[in-house]
Amino acid sequence: MTTQPPSTPPLTPQFCFSTAAFRDFLRISRSAIDDPITQHLNALVTPARAGFDPSSTSQRGARPLSRQIDPRSCQDFKNRVLFPSWQARSHVLSYCALVATSPDPDDPEAALREAEKESNRERVVNERLDPYSGRFFPKEARTEHLASIVRMEQGVENIVRTRTWGIVRERCGEPATTWEQALAGWRKTRDRLPLQESRET
Known part of the structure; x- marks a missing residue:
């Protein structure tokens, strides 16, 4: 396979707050893998070594493609392409989730929000004359906006991986495991063999 997962961008708070770049990375990775x-x-399907069997045309039911995929090829694809791609997206999502829950002293609109709050405290509220005068909707902090986007992208990621893993299980003859279990198993194997992986890469 020549397919390679997209490389993880340098992770900085600015990358996360630039939600277009953050979401573009996830979108490109999903569309590629x-x-x-x-x-x-x-x-990954290898041609039949025995050659074409003319009698196969008289059979209505085609042989499932999953039997034609070499298990080693499936495992290699998962280890080198699929799981690293998922891991990279997990890393980006986890990092940006942390940014979204951390203090944001560099927020360029923090002063504006404080001014809005101060102005709201000085407003005269008379709901008898104006039932809407008590309403105040402060501008959303960029960390709050980022947190909502991260939550949404995490939901999308779960749907995408569930669909992908269902196809992989069907075609590669995988045991009845969830994608979470499969990814966790790959992480454990990867962590146990750091020296071997470093030599291969």
């Missing part, structure tokens, strides 16, 4: 998962798996 998960969206065309069927094509990736089809590329």
Whole structure:
């Protein structure tokens, strides 16, 4: 397989707050790895060594493609492409979630929000004359905005991985595991063999 997962961008708070860049990385990674998962798996199918069998045309039911994929090819694809891609996206999501819950002293609109709050405290509220005069909707902090985007992208990620793993399980003959269990198992194996991986890479 020549497919490689997109490289993880340098992670900084500014990357997360630039929500277009943050979401573009996730979108590009998904469109490169998960969206065309069927094509990736089809590329792993090896031709039958025995050659074409003419009698096969008389059989209505085609042999499942999953039997034609070498298990070693499936495992190699998961280890080198699929799981590293998921791990990279998990790392980005976790980092930006942390940024969203951390203090943000460099928020350029912090002073503006404080001015809005101060102005609101000085407002005269008379709900008898104006039932809407007591309402105040302060401008959302960029950390709050980022947190809502991270939550949404985490939900999308779960849906994407569930779909992808369902196809991988079907085509590669995987045991009845969830994608969370499979990824956790890969992480454990990777962490146990750091020296071997460093030599291979």
